Amino acid sequence: MFILNAANAAIITACLRVACELDVAETLREVGSEGLHVERIAPGKVNSDLLARILGLLAMHHIFREVTPNVFTNLNRISAALDKGKTQEELGCAETRPADASGPAAVVELLQVKILIAEENMKMVAFLGEAALTTQENQRNLPFNHVFRTDETFYAWIECPENAWRRQRFGFVMDATAAWEPPHTILTGFDWSTLPAGSLVVDVGGGNGNTSMQIARTNPSLRIVVQDLDSAIKGAKLHWQSNFPSHIDNKMVSFQAHNFFTPQPITDASIFLLRYILHNWADEKAVLILQHLRAAAQPTTRLIVVDMILAYACPPSAAESGPETYAVEGTTRPSAPSPLLANWGPASSFAYTLDLCTYSYHGGEERTLGAFLDVFARAGWKLVRVYNPPASQLSHLECIPI
Numbered sequence: 001m002f003i004l005n006a007a008n009a010a011i012i013t014a015c016l017r018v019a020c021e022l023d024v025a026e027t028l029r030e031v032g033s034e035g036l037h038v039e040r041i042a043p044g045k046v047n048s049d050l051l052a053r054i055l056g057l058l059a060m061h062h063i064f065r066e067v068t069p070n071v072f073t074n075l076n077r078i079s080a081a082l083d084k085g086k087t088q089e090e091l092g093c094a095e096t097r098p099a100d101a102s103g104p105a106a107v108v109e110l111l112q113v114k115i116l117i118a119e120e121n122m123k124m125v126a127f128l129g130e131a132a133l134t135t136q137e138n139q140r141n142l143p144f145n146h147v148f149r150t151d152e153t154f155y156a157w158i159e160c161p162e163n164a165w166r167r168q169r170f171g172f173v174m175d176a177t178a179a180w181e182p183p184h185t186i187l188t189g190f191d192w193s194t195l196p197a198g199s200l201v202v203d204v205g206g207g208n209g210n211t212s213m214q215i216a217r218t219n220p221s222l223r224i225v226v227q228d229l230d231s232a233i234k235g236a237k238l239h240w241q242s243n244f245p246s247h248i249d250n251k252m253v254s255f256q257a258h259n260f261f262t263p264q265p266i267t268d269a270s271i272f273l274l275r276y277i278l279h280n281w282a283d284e285k286a287v288l289i290l291q292h293l294r295a296a297a298q299p300t301t302r303l304i305v306v307d308m309i310l311a312y313a314c315p316p317s318a319a320e321s322g323p324e325t326y327a328v329e330g331t332t333r334p335s336a337p338s339p340l341l342a343n344w345g346p347a348s349s350f351a352y353t354l355d356l357c358t359y360s361y362h363g364g365e366e367r368t369l370g371a372f373l374d375v376f377a378r379a380g381w382k383l384v385r386v387y388n389p390p391a392s393q394l395s396h397l398e399c400i401p402i
């Protein structure tokens with residue numbers, strides 16, 4: 001039964017989509033512990049018999065609770081995360097929702113409904129087999145290429161005018177990823193306040209520059225440059241104009257269109273920050289990005305990579321990355337006691353999911369510590385510290401030039 005359930009897991013995803021699109025979590029919040037019969041959850045929008053079956057399956061997986069036959073509540077810690085905390089009126093029309101939604105539920109909605117299921121990921125996963133079950137090395141054989149029938153890379157493809165809405169939506173998603181983290185985790189780990197006033201932080205592939213904006217708000221004496229592709233940089237400017245205009249007026253932030261596969265133009269950076277960048281790229285390309293940063297680095301420049309570190313399911317061993325690595329602060333993390341899997345199993349499986357997701361889009365990968373050490377060394381960087389913020393899936397890897 002376990003293997004059958006695993007094989008059918010996509011049905012849960014599809015049911016989540018229906019629940020999200022019908023705002024079931026919000027409707028149930030408003031009725032409290034008594035719950036609501038399926039006939040009254042989204043009348044006129046859905047066949048209630050089918051909705052009963054859909055919510056029934058979710059309730060089987062502890063998503064919503066069935067209190068009496070076909071009567072559901074959302075008094076459940078798991079499905080409570082789907083609640084966007086807004087009234088039906090505030091939620092308004094589905095088209096305007098991404099800009100409004102905030103908090104973890106915004107991520108759920110954007111990823112589960114709009115992207116993962118309806119639009120991109122679920123279709124891509126269906127092609128994982130086509131991409132994997134071939135012996136031909138072909139950069140253009142990714143699930144993304146199959147689904148969207150293009151030979152382009154994802155980032156070239158979303159530059160097409162007809163995909164402008166996808167680009168915008170992707171920006172919302174990246175901003176919403178902050179909600180996966182406890183607030184301000186970027187301010188923990190590396191102590192930004194130790195940088196002298198006027199030091200330059202380059203947010204490479206910074207998207208809207210949301211991460212560097214958090215740094216700038218608490219460390220206003222730091223100069224920030226947000227770098228990204230041309231279209232993303234236009235969005236970043238608007239984002240800062242709306243959210244932190246004084247930093248633009250004070251000339252403490254600037255925006256630069258820059259392709260990180262070409263030589264880095266900034267040679268006086270104190271910090272190169274790469275958040276959710278390396279995981280998009282296979283080793284050759286990740287090394288190229290890091291080499292360009294290394295060539296532009298001063299001896300005092302630090303590289304801060306914010307990404308997930310994949311932990312093996314088997315107990316950790318020094319053989320993976322060499323005993324000297326284990327002397328680096330933060331590289332050992334607590335393993336789960338037997339009989340749990342050493343990496344805590346499903347509790348940390350999101351990194352494994354994202355690993356195949358980045359592969360499907362870009363041919364990228366989430367990396368183990370050993371894989372990070374390999375790409376750093378090939379590009380001339382040395383890992384000096386890893387910080388694992390509590391309750392966060394992302395680690396901060398701090399490097400210095402070799």
Ligand SMILES: C[S@@+](CC[C@H](N)C(=O)[O-])C[C@H]1O[C@@H](n2cnc3c(N)ncnc32)[C@H](O)[C@@H]1O
Pocket residue numbers: 155174175204205206207208210211227228229232258259260261274275276277280
């Ligand atoms: C996953 S997003 C991360 C954005 C941001 N660092 C964050 O954490 O929110 C990857 C970013 O890389 C940018 N990007 C992709 N290819 C690029 C390239 N060749 N040069 C510069 N930026 C690029 C994308 O536009 C996107 O903003």
